[in-house]
Amino acid sequence: MFLKDKNSGDLVEVLNPKEMFDPASDAMSVRFQAGEEVGEPVNVSKSGLCFPSGESLPKCWLDTHYRVKF
Secondary structure (H helix, E strand, O other): OEEEEOOOOOEEEEOOHHHHHOOOOOEEEEEEOOOOOOOOOEEEEHHHEEOOOOOEOOHHHHOOOOOOOO
């Protein structure tokens, strides 16, 4: 699956989807797809990523208390 880095606009390949779906995980392993060569795996904050369309990631992927209303 591919997501987009909000700062650079580059596509990133998600290496471990379980990290992406886990709301307790603040970061995940990705590989940047900018340029001709595939980048090395790096950990990035999920808050700095979005879908390629520009839509934000679902709250249930980012917040462990997404159902709690204060």
